[in-house]
Amino acid sequence: GAGVSQTPSNKVTEKGKYVELRCDPISGHTALYWYRQSLGQGPEFLIYFQGTGAADDSGLPNDRFFAVRPEGSVSTLKIQRTERGDSAVYLCASSPGAGLNGETQYFGPGTRLLVL
Amino acid sequence: AQTVTQSQPEMSVQEAETVTLSCTYDTSENNYYLFWYKQPPSRQMILVIRQEAYKQQNATENRFSVNFQKAAKSFSLKISDSQLGDTAMYFCAFRLTGANSKLTFGKGITLSVRP
Numbered sequence: 157g158a159g160v161s162q163t164p165s166n167k168v169t170e171k172g173k174y175v176e177l178r179c180d181p182i183s184g185h186t187a188l189y190w191y192r193q194s195l196g197q198g199p200e201f202l203i204y205f206q207g208t209g210a211a212d213d214s215g216l217p218n219d220r221f222f223a224v225r226p227e228g229s230v231s232t233l234k235i236q237r238t239e240r241g242d243s244a245v246y247l248c249a250s251s252p253g254a255g256l257n258g259e260t261q262y263f264g265p266g267t268r269l270l271v272l
Numbered sequence: 273a274q275t276v277t278q279s280q281p282e283m284s285v286q287e288a289e290t291v292t293l294s295c296t297y298d299t300s301e302n303n304y305y306l307f308w309y310k311q312p313p314s315r316q317m318i319l320v321i322r323q324e325a326y327k328q329q330n331a332t333e334n335r336f337s338v339n340f341q342k343a344a345k346s347f348s349l350k351i352s353d354s355q356l357g358d359t360a361m362y363f364c365a366f367r368l369t370g371a372n373s374k375l376t377f378g379k380g381i382t383l384s385v386r387p
Contacts, residue, residue: 198363198377259305263317
């Protein structure tokens with residue numbers, strides 16, 4: 157596609173449930189990032205993939221959060237035993253990873269997660 | 273660690289006028305990039321402008337320009353001829369050069385353009 161896409165657009169779940177959020181990066185982009193944006197705040201880094209591997213997962217808040225990118229394209233963010241504090245917009249971004257515009261990250265529209 | 277500070281929570285400007293959004297940052301590194309992103313109510317984070325720290329010349333993109341003061345660690349965004357479509361949240365962001373460089377964002381500023 158032309159841009160980064162994320163599904164679902166909105167997700168409502170109950171406390172304790174498991175959720176998966178999907179990100180489809182721009183074709184050919186090797187770098188993929190997940191961020192979390194709480195209400196009224198700027199996005200905060202969660203995890204970064206270069207290809208298939210997680211190069212930096214230092215932003216994941218705890219072991220309930222996990223992300224994969226098995227084929228180096230689509231990525232899934234997985235949250236186990238959701239808590240109300242997990243409610244936020246989850247943003248995905250991708251970048252070419254090299255070249256003149258390699259440093260610019262292009263964002264998807266985000267998934268708004270609400271944990272009841 | 274890097275930090276980005278946007279101290280103005282809200283600003284308002286009359287259509288067709290000029291407005292400046294402030295941003296300061298803190299880092300001990302010498303090579304980095306700075307960005308301004310726009311986030312309308314649709315949530316889509318849109319790149320407005322970027323600045324490479326090694327460049328002394330301020331970046332410009334049509335009605336948008338920056339005032340980059342490296343020594344002062346200041347990176348303000350000027351929007352000329354403001355349009356109603358400029359109404360959005362604006363985030364200042366920082367990243368180091370090289371691989372594995374996450375973006376660090378400020379808290380953002382809500383800009384309202386009045387007709």
